[in-house]
Amino acid sequence: MLWLSFLKEQGGPEELPAKMALDWWSPMDNSWKIFEEYHIDENLGFALPNPLEELPHPYDAWIAIAKNLPELIKNGQLRAEVEKLATLSIDGLQGHKMQRLAHLVLGYITMAYVWGQGDEDIRKVLPRNIAIPYCKLSGKLGLPPILVYADCVLANWKKKDPSGPMTYKNMDILFSFPGGDCGKGFFLVSLLVEIAAASAIKVIPTLFNAIQCEDLDALQKALLDITSSLHKALEVFHQIHEYVDPKLFFNVLRIYLSGWKGNPLLSEGLLYEGVWDTPKKFAGGSAAQSSIFQCFDVLLGIQHTVGGVPSGSAAGFLQEMRTYMPPAHRNFLHSLESGPSVREFVLSKGDALLQETYNECVQAMVSLRNYHLQIVTKYIVIPASQQAKKKQASEEPSEEENRGTGGTNVIDFLKTVRGTTVRSLLKEG
Numbered sequence: 001m002l003w004l005s006f007l008k009e010q011g012g013p014e015e016l017p018a019k020m021a022l023d024w025w026s027p028m029d030n031s032w033k034i035f036e037e038y039h040i041d042e043n044l045g046f047a048l049p050n051p052l053e054e055l056p057h058p059y060d061a062w063i064a065i066a067k068n069l070p071e072l073i074k075n076g077q078l079r080a081e082v083e084k085l086a087t088l089s090i091d092g093l094q095g096h097k098m099q100r101l102a103h104l105v106l107g108y109i110t111m112a113y114v115w116g117q118g119d120e121d122i123r124k125v126l127p128r129n130i131a132i133p134y135c136k137l138s139g140k141l142g143l144p145p146i147l148v149y150a151d152c153v154l155a156n157w158k159k160k161d162p163s164g165p166m167t168y169k170n171m172d173i174l175f176s177f178p179g180g181d182c183g184k185g186f187f188l189v190s191l192l193v194e195i196a197a198a199s200a201i202k203v204i205p206t207l208f209n210a211i212q213c214e215d216l217d218a219l220q221k222a223l224l225d226i227t228s229s230l231h232k233a234l235e236v237f238h239q240i241h242e243y244v245d246p247k248l249f250f251n252v253l254r255i256y257l258s259g260w261k262g263n264p265l266l267s268e269g270l271l272y273e274g275v276w277d278t279p280k281k282f283a284g285g286s287a288a289q290s291s292i293f294q295c296f297d298v299l300l301g302i303q304h305t306v307g308g309v310p311s312g313s314a315a316g317f318l319q320e321m322r323t324y325m326p327p328a329h330r331n332f333l334h335s336l337e338s339g340p341s342v343r344e345f346v347l348s349k350g351d352a353l354l355q356e357t358y359n360e361c362v363q364a365m366v367s368l369r370n371y372h373l374q375i376v377t378k379y380i381v382i383p384a385s386q387q388a389k390k391k392q393a394s395e396e397p398s399e400e401e402n403r404g405t406g407g408t409n410v411i412d413f414l415k416t417v418r419g420t421t422v423r424s425l426l427k428e429g
């Protein structure tokens, strides 16, 4: 990826050494210690535990804007406020959590600056006072300089009552876009899906151990545990209907999550003033940047690649989305790829019950993707066609309207990914 070379220029994080990518599940290792290295929490999975909410002076000036984003946008003051900001060095941003909060805040400010009031008045240049610290910080964190899922979902939450449960009612997001509670619904439900599936990540070391020891009973149990976590994740997914309004999602939130790659509105990309001489293209924020589905794809041998090479544009897009994940999570997926193949092992044993249990696990991924397809139809495809009818411009929604925030042609892409998942089910006999 082009921007990964930028990270190297900025002295960004290194990939983990090869040793780390091997055998971390071996019984000798304390697997949770290793999971810490991959920034995976025992209870929250890939979500950032207890994200910070405040930045010290002088970075509090960024927070002040991000906290008032919908208001400043509505009053038409946002861009002027952003242009007034001092160009800050990032040296005072100490520690991972502070840096993640700053990346989240600068991401919100950047999206708001570019898309303005969500109409045709967009900006193609990000001023240097934001662009320089944002790109430096992005280099340091190994993330691109655009709002990513790791910002707006994984690091954008708090509990209302700190001693209460991780439930929608007891949670809130730290920063909002216009569109009322639609953003809160989309970000928090995505986070809760992540957390529900996190209990399945815990099982991975047990599962690999079972394969190494050829313990079929333990493997059977591990697969059942993973299936049950994926079923729970699907149940949580249902909450999207309660908390996300399709019209607000399509007409408002989707605009602020849009990127500048494959987007005709910014066909050249965005110019990060003072950083690069030419505009750069980055995909918008999307749950396709979540590591959780890709994690179970890799684990179960659901291969969107052929011989390690992405097989077609859907697989290419999923691979590309990995470069929008925190490097520790990207490395985790990579390390799983070097682990033992669950699928090959199950096949080699010829045990009907084990095959059935493996298939239930893959089927749980199919069900998640089926459900997701229904959601995308409700939240993107139907509103897009209604809009097209209103405009009476054409019978069919334009390609642009049918695109997801990540810039894909949504339904074709999602059906391809689901198809690969279905084909991973083992045939009987």
Ligand code: HEM
Pocket (backbone or CB within 6 Å): 186, 189, 190, 191, 193, 194, 237, 240, 244, 249, 285, 286, 287, 288, 289, 290, 293, 294, 369, 372, 375, 376, 379, 380, 403, 404, 405, 406, 407, 408, 409, 410, 413, 414, 417, 418
């Ligand atoms: C209103 C709710 C949602 C909408 C409208 C939506 C829309 C989309 C779209 C358009 C894509 C295609 C990629 C792109 O262009 O961005 C996508 C991909 C994806 N989304 Fe969602 N999404 C929603 C909720 C979620 C949630 C809650 C999750 C789970 C945390 C999720 C997980 C994924 C994944 C993993 C992909 C990659 C494709 C795959 O692996 O199957 N989405 N989504």
